[in-house]
Amino acid sequence: MWEQVAREAADDAGCPDALKQVQSLQVVYCQSWEYDDPCARLAERLGADPADRSYSGLGGSVPVKLVAEAAAAMAQGRLDLALVVGGEALATRRHLAEPDWSYPPTESQPFPLTLDRQEAANGIYQAYLTFALLDTARRIHRGETITDHRAHLGQLLAPMSEVAASQPEHAWFPTARSADEITTPSPTNRMVSTPYTKLMTAIMDVDMAAAVLVATAERADALGVPPDQRVYLRGYGAAEEPSTMAARPEPWRSPAMASAMRSALGSLSVDQVAHLDLYSCFAGSLSFARDALGIEDDRTLTVTGGLPYHGGPGSNYDTHALAAMVERLRNDPDSFGLVSGVGMHMTSHSALVLSTRPGSSSDGWSAAPDSSSSTSPEPTVPVASDAAGPAEVIAYSTVYSREGPDWTALICDLPGGARCYARLEEPPAADEELAGVTVTVEPGPRRATTAHR
Numbered sequence: 001m002w003e004q005v006a007r008e009a010a011d012d013a014g015c016p017d018a019l020k021q022v023q024s025l026q027v028v029y030c031q032s033w034e035y036d037d038p039c040a041r042l043a044e045r046l047g048a049d050p051a052d053r054s055y056s057g058l059g060g061s062v063p064v065k066l067v068a069e070a071a072a073a074m075a076q077g078r079l080d081l082a083l084v085v086g087g088e089a090l091a092t093r094r095h096l097a098e099p100d101w102s103y104p105p106t107e108s109q110p111f112p113l114t115l116d117r118q119e120a121a122n123g124i125y126q127a128y129l130t131f132a133l134l135d136t137a138r139r140i141h142r143g144e145t146i147t148d149h150r151a152h153l154g155q156l157l158a159p160m161s162e163v164a165a166s167q168p169e170h171a172w173f174p175t176a177r178s179a180d181e182i183t184t185p186s187p188t189n190r191m192v193s194t195p196y197t198k199l200m201t202a203i204m205d206v207d208m209a210a211a212v213l214v215a216t217a218e219r220a221d222a223l224g225v226p227p228d229q230r231v232y233l234r235g236y237g238a239a240e241e242p243s244t245m246a247a248r249p250e251p252w253r254s255p256a257m258a259s260a261m262r263s264a265l266g267s268l269s270v271d272q273v274a275h276l277d278l279y280s281c282f283a284g285s286l287s288f289a290r291d292a293l294g295i296e297d298d299r300t301l302t303v304t305g306g307l308p309y310h311g312g313p314g315s316n317y318d319t320h321a322l323a324a325m326v327e328r329l330r331n332d333p334d335s336f337g338l339v340s341g342v343g344m345h346m347t348s349h350s351a352l353v354l355s356t357r358p359g360s361s362s363d364g365w366s367a368a369p370d371s372s373s374s375t376s377p378e379p380t381v382p383v384a385s386d387a388a389g390p391a392e393v394i395a396y397s398t399v400y401s402r403e404g405p406d407w408t409a410l411i412c413d414l415p416g417g418a419r420c421y422a423r424l425e426e427p428p429a430a431d432e433e434l435a436g437v438t439v440t441v442e443p444g445p446r447r448a449t450t451a452h453r
Contacts, residue, residue: 001208002211004209005209007019008211009083009085009212019047019048020047024082025039025050025053025082025083026066027056027086028086028315028319029086030314032093033099034108039055051079056086058112058344061342061350064322064351065238065350074215080215080216082214085209086316087208087210091172091205091206114243118383118421126193127345128193128201129399129409133245133409134251134284134395136395136435138252138253139195142252151183152287153182153200153287156283157182158179160280161173161305161306163302163303165305167305167324172203172206173311174309177199177309182197182199185197193398195397201282202282204313209313209316210322210323212323231354235263235265235352236353237349238351239255239256239260241257241347246383248381254291254349255378256349257342257346260351261338263351265353270294270338274332275337276337278340279307304317304325318350322352330356334355334357336353338352339352382418382419384418386449388442390438391414391420392413392437392438393411393434393436393437394412395410407425408424409421409424410434412451423450439452
């Protein structure tokens with residue numbers, strides 16, 4: 001799949017022989033299969049010998065960062081042609097008990113994921129739960145009811161399913177769905193973690209791959225890339241939140257996301273950007289992005305279809321989003337497009353602005369994206385590992401099994417200014433409001449914290 005999409009990208013640019021000249025090969029981490037040396041195996045298949053080879057870590061912000069880092073290296077004169085590629089075959093892998101695929105490593109490598117000790121102790125590590133907690137913190141802060149919030153999320157997601165349905169050649173789930181269908185639990189749309197149903201959840205079990213070629217203008221000239229096939233990088237930003245959710249002073253918003261967006265936009269306003277693909281693993285990331293960008297209307301938020309409907313191939317969705325944005329901008333010359341990425345628990349943020357119009361020093365873009373942009377460190381909130389006594393709920397989400405509600409994760413404020421995570425082993429009723437409720441917490445097994453109402 002990597003080889004196929006790389007060759008298709010070169011064919012699309014009108015330079016099929018370009019792959020042999022690639023100086024930098026960036027492969028997005030693959031969860032489907034471990035290879036002994038992914039970059040070397042792919043380079044061999046492509047007939048390339050790039051001096052710069054990198055196999056990325058995890059995260060939805062990775063592809064945008066890889067493209068921007070390649071551009072920065074080009075601006076510094078270190079290379080002039082790069083390939084960013086990624087893919088997953090998790091749908092196929094799911095049906096194979098023991099795949100006998102090529103070039104396994106001699107020793108299995110550790111999964112490149114570090115968990116916060118307190119979050120992990122309380123069972124808080126799956127993305128569908130962590131994004132649900134942050135989404136609920138935002139709802140509580142805004143004073144929205146559970147019913148109004150659910151309706152709002154459906155209104156955000158339904159248009160994305162329509163975009164996916166319009167692209168059956170690319171989308172894994174090309175079916176337009178109504179807001180009610182997306183948010184209403186049913187036998188085929190079970191609850192996953194409140195407020196998210198299955199149809200509101202990124203689906204990783206897909207077979208998908210995508211690739212993007214990045215070149216200097218001079219190398220594009222030499223390769224004979226037609227001017228109307230070129231899309232230019234116009235701005236870039238990246239920033240990080242504290243990795244521990246409870247430590248964030250205001251978990252209902254993302255200063256780092258806002259910083260990444262501002263850096264990418266530069267002198268542009270979001271109203272000047274005609275096309276968006278905002279990272280959409282869950283509706284919460286869309287709501288946070290709308291807040292960060294100051295979007296209040298009902299404009300379309302994706303050109304790809306979003307991770308629940310186009311499909312979310314591990315860390316590689318944004319490579320698909322970049323490819324889709326290139327196609328959209330070619331069909332709308334001189335317009336601007338923004339692609340954003342979100343990694344881990346709304347932690348890592350990246351954003352890239354593109355246009356068929358090349359930049360200049362007068363519009364704030366002359367050479368390379370600023371790959372070091374970040375927010376000023378904000379004071380973090382201490383997180384207690386052995387809380388006891390009264391605590392006030394500021395975020396919560398009930399985790400469901402296929403049989404029904406299982407347990408509820410809490411983030412709580414403690415007297416004195418610290419916070420804690422906690423587990424409520426007896427979940428509340430489906431529409432029972434826990435915001436602001438005082439619970440009693442006590443240390444549990446393996447440093448988990450148990451809450452009692």
